[in-house]
Amino acid sequence: MSQDSYLQRPADGATTVEPSGRQGTDGSPEGGGAPPQGGATAGHKDKDPGLRAGDRGGPASWIDASPGMPRSAEAISMADRRIARALGWFSLGIGIPQVLMPGRVNRLVGLDNTLFKRQVMRLVGFREIATGAGIFFSQPKPAEWLWARAGGDLMDLLMLTRAFANPMSSKGRLLLATADVAGIGALDVIQARKHSLALKESGEESSMKARSSITVNRPADEVYRHWRDFENLPQFMFHLQAVEPKGEKRHRWVAKAPMGNTVEWDADVIEDIPNELIAWRATDGADVPNSGSVRFVAAPGGRGTEVIVEVDYQLPGGAIGGTVARLFGEEPEQQIKDDLRRFKQVVETGEVVYSEANPRGTISGHQIPKRPAQPLP
Amino acid sequence: MKANCWIRPNQVEIQEVPDPKIMNARDAIVKISSTAICGSDLHLFGGYIPAMRKGDILGHEFMGEVVELGDEVKNLKVGDRVVVPFPIACGACNACEHELYSLCENSNPNVGLAEKLLGYPTAGVFGYSHLTGGFAGGQAQYARVPFADVGPMKIENDDLSDDMVLFLSDILPTGYMAAEMCDIKPGHVVAVWGAGPVGQFAAASAFLLGAERVIVIDRFPYRLRIVAEHTGAETINYEQITNVRDALKQMTGGRGPDSCIDAVGLEAHHHSLPVYAYDKAKQMSRTESDRPYALRQAILACRSGGIVSVVGVYGGFIDKFPMGAVMNRALTIKAGQCHVHKYMRPLLDRIEKGELDPSFIITHRMSLNETPQGYDLFKQKEDECLKVVLSAN
Numbered sequence: 001m002s003q004d005s006y007l008q009r010p011a012d013g014a015t016t017v018e019p020s021g022r023q024g025t026d027g028s029p030e031g032g033g034a035p036p037q038g039g040a041t042a043g044h045k046d047k048d049p050g051l052r053a054g055d056r057g058g059p060a061s062w063i064d065a066s067p068g069m070p071r072s073a074e075a076i077s078m079a080d081r082r083i084a085r086a087l088g089w090f091s092l093g094i095g096i097p098q099v100l101m102p103g104r105v106n107r108l109v110g111l112d113n114t115l116f117k118r119q120v121m122r123l124v125g126f127r128e129i130a131t132g133a134g135i136f137f138s139q140p141k142p143a144e145w146l147w148a149r150a151g152g153d154l155m156d157l158l159m160l161t162r163a164f165a166n167p168m169s170s171k172g173r174l175l176l177a178t179a180d181v182a183g184i185g186a187l188d189v190i191q192a193r194k195h196s197l198a199l200k201e202s203g204e205e206s207s208m209k210a211r212s213s214i215t216v217n218r219p220a221d222e223v224y225r226h227w228r229d230f231e232n233l234p235q236f237m238f239h240l241q242a243v244e245p246k247g248e249k250r251h252r253w254v255a256k257a258p259m260g261n262t263v264e265w266d267a268d269v270i271e272d273i274p275n276e277l278i279a280w281r282a283t284d285g286a287d288v289p290n291s292g293s294v295r296f297v298a299a300p301g302g303r304g305t306e307v308i309v310e311v312d313y314q315l316p317g318g319a320i321g322g323t324v325a326r327l328f329g330e331e332p333e334q335q336i337k338d339d340l341r342r343f344k345q346v347v348e349t350g351e352v353v354y355s356e357a358n359p360r361g362t363i364s365g366h367q368i369p370k371r372p373a374q375p376l377p
Numbered sequence: 378m379k380a381n382c383w384i385r386p387n388q389v390e391i392q393e394v395p396d397p398k399i400m401n402a403r404d405a406i407v408k409i410s411s412t413a414i415c416g417s418d419l420h421l422f423g424g425y426i427p428a429m430r431k432g433d434i435l436g437h438e439f440m441g442e443v444v445e446l447g448d449e450v451k452n453l454k455v456g457d458r459v460v461v462p463f464p465i466a467c468g469a470c471n472a473c474e475h476e477l478y479s480l481c482e483n484s485n486p487n488v489g490l491a492e493k494l495l496g497y498p499t500a501g502v503f504g505y506s507h508l509t510g511g512f513a514g515g516q517a518q519y520a521r522v523p524f525a526d527v528g529p530m531k532i533e534n535d536d537l538s539d540d541m542v543l544f545l546s547d548i549l550p551t552g553y554m555a556a557e558m559c560d561i562k563p564g565h566v567v568a569v570w571g572a573g574p575v576g577q578f579a580a581a582s583a584f585l586l587g588a589e590r591v592i593v594i595d596r597f598p599y600r601l602r603i604v605a606e607h608t609g610a611e612t613i614n615y616e617q618i619t620n621v622r623d624a625l626k627q628m629t630g631g632r633g634p635d636s637c638i639d640a641v642g643l644e645a646h647h648h649s650l651p652v653y654a655y656d657k658a659k660q661m662s663r664t665e666s667d668r669p670y671a672l673r674q675a676i677l678a679c680r681s682g683g684i685v686s687v688v689g690v691y692g693g694f695i696d697k698f699p700m701g702a703v704m705n706r707a708l709t710i711k712a713g714q715c716h717v718h719k720y721m722r723p724l725l726d727r728i729e730k731g732e733l734d735p736s737f738i739i740t741h742r743m744s745l746n747e748t749p750q751g752y753d754l755f756k757q758k759e760d761e762c763l764k765v766v767l768s769a770n
Contacts, residue, residue, distance in 0.1 A: 003481075013383075045413075134408040155503055167660075167684065171584070216469070217469065217470050217471045217474065228558040260469040304471065311759060334489075341488060344470075344482070344483065345467075345483045346469050348467065348469040348483060349403070349469050349470075349483055349524070350402075350403070350449070351401045351402060351403060351468040353401075353483055353484055353485075353486050353501070353510075353523065354400045354401060354403075354486065354523075355486050355501060355511045355513075356397075356434075356511060356521070357430070357433075357487070357507055357510070357511025357512070357513045358486040358487060358510065358511055361486050362486045362487070362488060369705045371430075371432055372382070372430045372431060372432030372433045372434075372511075373396060373430070373504065373507070373511040373512060373514065374380070374382070374394045374395065374434055375395045375396060375397040375398060375426055375512055375513055375521065376395060376398070376435070377395045
């Protein structure tokens with residue numbers, strides 16, 4: 001790779017864009033050497049000290065968060081991914097004949113070829129096509145569809161074993177078909193377990209990640225001070241009900257949850273660099289394990305301070321809880337964006353901006369106007 | 378109080394609504410003396426702007442007397458006579474600091490909607506759909522004015538009637554900004570599409586800023602007559618002279634106008650029925666939101682290297698934009714909702730000195746109760762209607 005190479009391809013396939021003239025991870029200049037290892041987090045040579053990409057979390061962390069390549073994908077080996085895809089092809093491969101030529105398939109597996117059995121075989125074929133398509137479309141996280149395949153195999157096994165009692169079936173073929181299904185079924189279960197485990201390990205099954213940033217037209221120390229006084233946060237963070245201090249570094253957070261409930265947890269400030277960074281983590285045993293950070297970076301051109309927030313949390317109820325939260329208009333990334341907008345309003349103008357139609361201020365969940373632009377009664 | 382409320386496309390109604398109250402410490406309540414119907418209100422009236430809700434109070438050109446103040450407003454007193462600019466600006470964000478008041482980063486609480494359509498939100502605006510925040514408008518007896526220490530301008534001189542200063546709220550600064558964006562040099566010829574109130578003020582401002590000639594294009598003889606009489610502009614009636622580009626070339630020795638102002642916007646009209654019908658049909662099927670005839674013509678007519686200045690309101694997307702002309706002939710396009718706050722005081726000075734009398738465009742005066750008739754008159758351009766001013770109290 002030449003010194004001028006602008007687009008570099010690290011080992012795992014994710015693409016990063018680096019300024020030309022960057023140095024490799026070992027500090028030696030690039031000169032036709034191997035691509036950098038470990039993906040996009042390699043160091044940068046500072047071209048402009050005022051614009052240190054690392055301050056903002058660097059381009060690397062943004063790439064990691066992109067939906068294209070989630071962390072769970074790294075936990076699964078190439079071989080397992082191929083097997084999952086092969087199972088997808090297999091599903092399509094048997095599903096299509098089952099739908100188009102159910103009679104032939106019935107005879108092949110040794111079932112008696114009644115009209116009813118042909119209808120059933122067709123339905124099984126549709127199911128196979130659906131799970132096959134599901135496996136492909138849910139890449140690279142096909143765990144749920146692999147379990148669906150396994151479920152389908154179990155259903156097939158049950159139907160086949162029942163067919164043994166039927167005097168019209170061809171026993172030899174039936175035996176072979178049952179063995180096949182059992183074998184494939186076992187493979188499905190193994191693969192599904194592997195994928196599910198990888199998801200759990202990377203915490204993605206029920207975790208949500210949200211990040212956003214905004215530029216506030218004030219110096220970093222003023223912006224930092226506004227944020228660091230946690231008890232003020234509910235003024236502009238509408239998902240919070242209250243924040244109570246419990247000592248120097250610990251606070252009790254009370255947040256609003258769907259359906260009018262509240263969720264509480266304790267969190268410690270694990271890093272506090274004045275005017276630069278505040279990082280927190282919920283204590284062990286919290287109902288909603290979460291951690292996050294807010295960075296304060298001088299905006300270029302004297303335009304104030306960039307406030308960059310990253311929040312990671314596990315929702316109660318797992319993935320289902322996440323879906324429910326989204327349905328109730330409480331998408332975490334949108335909430336963070338709204339919180340930041342109101343934070344900017346408060347720091348710059350001293351108030352949260354209301355309009356007659358939005359008497360509580362910016363709430364993006366309420367996109368469809370809830371009331372007309374008229375004074376409140 | 379009484380207020381003019383949007384009901385559905387092509388219907389507005391005077392309704393009894395609650396009086397406005399102070400919601401924030403920097404608010405003021407203004408008892409409205411005069412207000413007006415804007416050409417852009419017609420886009421709301423016609424249903425071209427999305428995110429309207431039945432009951433929304435319209436109107437963004439208003440002035441009156443301060444009757445109540447929030448605790449943090451230090452520069453106004455109860456009883457002050459003020460003109461209120463239509464964009465709501467906080468005065469503290471980066472945009473406001475650079476005098477780009479219609480791009481205020483804080484004043485629009487409905488950012489999600491605007492972001493989806495426009496890319497980023499813009500400032501809040503009185504009475505102009507939920508895209509601009511869902512603020513109650515000024516075609517009413519009272520209005521709540523947020524950031525009252527930034528927007529409203531005090532009128533000290535009691536000799537200036539409402540007619541003389543009302544238009545500082547929107548259309549006079551808009552016409553002026555349109556002309557200012559043209560970067561007029563001595564000897565320049567400026568062409569203005571649209572002889573509505575903004576076009577009239579754009580023509581007048583172009584002369585104030587040093588243009589040698591101004592040519593105004595429209596199809597209503599009475600509007601062309603008014604602009605010719607009051608500003609000295611030359612005119613083209615495009616229903617009689619259908620090849621406007623050719624006419625402009627001939628009038629400028631083959632060069633073309635040095636700058637072109639689009640004071641028409643999304644409801645442009647085309648004399649050729651098939652062309653007009655195509656875009657109207659696309660609008661009705663929502664596959665195109667705006668009709669771009671005036672803009673296309675302005676771009677194609679502008680002399681190479683010139684400036685196209687767009688103050689006509691557009692909402693979304695247009696078809697067949699002549700990008701080839703823009704790129705190959707090095708045209709500059711400047712556009713924007715007017716940053717009214719920047720121009721109010723300089724223009725008030727000119728009015729006080731007698732350099733400018735904006736009241737010439739007023740053709741109809743009505744009471745607030747007759748506002749729905751005013752909309753019909755203004756939209757149909759009946760009775761030689763150019764500007765309707767409403768007295769509210």
